[in-house]
Amino acid sequence: MLQWQHQGIEHQAVWRSESGLPAPRRVMVADDTMPADTAYRLACEGTALLWQGDFQNARHLMEAIKRRLDKPARSHSAKARKAKAAAADPVGVAQAFHLHRQAQGQRARVLGSILIPLQADYSIALRRAPDWRAACIQAWGAPAADAEVQAVSLRELLGVVGAHEWRKQGVPVPELGKAARIHPHYGVFSPVRGEYVQLVKEAPLPEAGRALAFDIGVGTGVLSAVLAQRGVQRVIATDMSxxxxxxxxENLERLGLSDKVQLQQTHLFPEGQAGLIVCNPPWVPARAVTTLEQAVYDDNSAMLRGFLSDLRAHLLPEGEAWLILSDLAEHLGLRSRAQLLEWIAAAGLRVVGRLDTKPSHGKAQDSKDPLHAARAAEVTSLWRLAGVSS
Incomplete structure (x- = not known):
């Protein structure tokens, strides 16, 4: 529970945090009279600001805090020049990555300090507040009959609304057809980086995989849809989420492919063997903080190593596995190519081919990004793996 005092009266609300952060220990009521500098100082000190003023002014205040956070990042201080110089060697790159994530975490904490009270039905009882109940229900489910007032960070609430819009509009996926779209849900990674989808579309389909394929970590269902459209008769797709x-x-039904794909909630593999097994694991070996980050960060490469170590037991003798992986971790000094190849060999697997492509996302072109050198060198690959002949 989140607790605070206002005008001599004790208040409390259920604390909601998608990333599992604990409820703030220090809470202060804030409204339109609080200067941005004061709010910024309090947020940096770890004080949460329970908003009681005009809702739109809360959004303006968050933008003001964001400008104050970004101002030091634009300065060419000696510390910034030193960090840039350190990125010239692998150890420096890895250190730069961890410092970048640390800074991003601190930024997220400060920006998340403005809290919005939600009524039991997810409505917002503040002046000029929008009606975002539909977005909240879509993300969190219908409120319980005995629901209480909740407190959520404005930043997280805006993320819920943004996901609601993405879900309505969908993401174009030309590999599935000119007008095809995938509609990501809240907490499910969106296929905005389409280069890996194109690799699955272009890879030569093994004959053994035409009858049955496994899609490990189905996410939005985009890769299962590509496989089904390519003529795979049956796909078993798994996910823990x-x-x-x-x-x-929902996406497979919208595309008219749900009869070809069976979904299972399980860790990695379903029972049995398949002639084609596809997996697009998180690419960067680091700890995920939020739900969405679980699609990007794989602590200690746990999912990747688990997939490789158990793969051969689920692959038909003449079958093939497609491992879709970016080499960004290699450029960041977090995992070497030699280590990846060692894991593949130790699992009794061999590389029979590889398709490469260069990402075209915006960060790869942004020279101001702290990790620009690594992102600019990044290559996304589809590794074609098969069992070693006994």
Missing amino acids: PRALVCAQ
Whole structure:
């Protein structure tokens, strides 16, 4: 529970945090009279600001705090020049990555310090507040009959609304057809980086994989849809996330492919063997903080290593596995190519081919990005793996 005092009266609300952060220990009521400098100082000190003023002014205040956070990042201080110089060697690059993530975490904490009270039905009882109940229900489910007032960070609430819009509009996926779209749900990674989808579209389909394929970590269902469109008769797709499974089911139904794909909630592999196994694991070996980050960060490469170590037991003798992986971790000094190849060999697998492509996302072109050198060198690959002949 989140607790605070206002005008001599004790208040409390259920604390909601998608990333599992604990409720703030220090809470202060804030409204339109609070100067941005004061709010910024309090937020940096770890004080949460429970907003009681005009809702739109809360958004303006968050933007003001954001400008204050970004101002030091634009300065060419000696510290910034030293960090840039350190990125010239692998150790320096890895250190730069960890410092970057640390800074991003601190930034997120400060920006998340403005809290909005939600009524039991997810409505916002503040002046000029929008009606975002539909977005909240879509992300969190219908409120319980005995629901209480909740407190959520304005930043997280805006993320819920943004996900609601993405879900309505969908993401164009030309690999599935000119007008095809995938509609990501809240907490499910969106296929905005389409280069890996194109690799699955272009890779030569093994004969053994035409009858049955496994899609490990289905997410939005985009790769299962590509496989089904390519003529794979049956796909078994797995994921641990209930949100992902619901999302995939809706997308497959919308595309008219749900009869070809069976969804299972399980860790990595379903039972049995398949002639084609596809996996697009998180690419960067680091700890995920939020739900969405779980699609990007794989602590200690746990999913990647688990997939490789158990792969051969689920692959038909003449079958093939497609591992889709960016080499960004290599350029960041977090995992070497030699280590990846060692894991592949130790699992009794061999590389029979590889398709490469260069990402075209905006960060790869942004020279101001602290990790620009690594992003600019990044290559996304589809590794074609098969079992070593006994």
